[in-house]
Amino acid sequence: MDAPPHLVHPCRAGHDDGAPATAPHSPDTGVSPMNRPPAFAEYNIEERWTTLQGSVLVGSMLEDGPGPHALVPHRHDFVELVWLSQGSGTHRIDTAEFPARPRTLHLIAPGQVHCWHPDATPVDGTLVLFREDFLIAQGGAGLQSWRGGMTTPSPATATRLDRLVREIRDELDGDADDREVVARHLVSAFVTVCQREVARPAPPQHTVSADFQRLVRERPTVAVSVAEWSRRLAVTPKYLTEVVTADTGRSPSTMIRSAVRLEAERMLAATTLSCAQIADTLEFDDPSYFSRFFRRETGMTPSSYRRRHGTLRAA
Known part of the structure; x- marks a missing residue:
């Protein structure tokens, strides 16, 4: 059955072979795209x-x-x-x-x-x-x-x-x-x-705060600091901290760590990527640094988290 004209298929639009569509590039934020295959x-x-x-x-x-x-x-x-x-x-x-x-x-x-x-x-x-x-x-x-x-x-x-x-x-x-x-x-x-x-509706957000949260969500990484995100958003670190904290009750650095932790949890739970591959995807300097970060943020080692929450097994 063909989709009516107002329906746009989110997965196959423009892909007649049924393969997943590739997400478009995000607006230019000055951050070079990562040359890695996506985890999902x-x-x-x-x-x-x-x-x-x-x-x-x-x-x-x-x-x-x-x-x-x-x-x-x-x-x-x-x-x-x-x-x-x-x-x-x-x-x-x-x-x-x-x-x-x-x-x-x-x-x-x-x-x-x-x-x-x-x-x-x-x-x-x-x-x-x-x-x-x-x-x-x-x-x-x-x-x-x-x-x-x-x-x-x-x-x-x-x-x-x-x-x-x-x-x-x-x-x-x-x-x-x-x-x-x-x-x-x-x-x-x-x-x-x-x-x-x-959930209880959240209050309207400041545009800069919303842009920051979107960018951090789209590229969870430890390689970009609050100062660097501020520069890309054309505001000072102090101003970014003020508006993000006012909107969310959390500082920008806390939100960056949370985004990285959440992405690590997702990959540990729903992929067979190794800890080294996950560390590389999140741009940690080395896997041991990633393991220390994850344990500090969650109270669990990556391997323990995967055993408890993982849905896939490596071949």
Whole structure:
């Protein structure tokens, strides 16, 4: 079944052979790309059919989702909301596992690693996918702080989500001149209701703080200091520290360490990369430095963490 014109496949758009699409290069931040193969398949929404600013996809998990890629640990550069109508088994987001049952709402933030482990019943439901910048334009909810997770909405909220999905689909199927604004309003309403269920909505973020968090998430590394990130964002280290701390309650250096720790946990749990390879990916000077860092941040050695949380075994 061909996708309607307003649906852009996040995994195969422009790739007729079914291979995962390659994520586009991030905006130039002055940081040279790493010449390493990614630890996880990374998918992006390509602006090919939609005329909406930023990209948005509203479709079926089975018909418009990633297909067999859903069973393999992967991540995206967009927000993914999954409103399940049927399912079984579990859904792993980073190192947390959630039941994949009907009438559950799953939110995957940009950069999070996730995969589905269905049992007898295939996972299906409504996908709402969009880039973070989609909600910034007219009619949008503005900058958000996305938190991945799962919840079971109340019956009243579930009915409301069903109604919003129908309205979003109707708007995207229409040809009104102002459908961009109306669709963005509706997606913003859907997102706001979902955020209420998954986590308390975060206050709006300062643009510099949001840019810093995005860059650190896209390139978790110990090789770039707070001073260097400040230079690339064209602000002083003092100013960056002030706005990031005010928005998040954490200093930039703490957020850098947390991003590196989280990425290390993801690779230990969902890949067979060796500690030396992970250390190299995160740009540590040597594997022993990485091991000391990881133990200091988590209280566990990398090998102990992998034994406890790993889902794959080396061949």
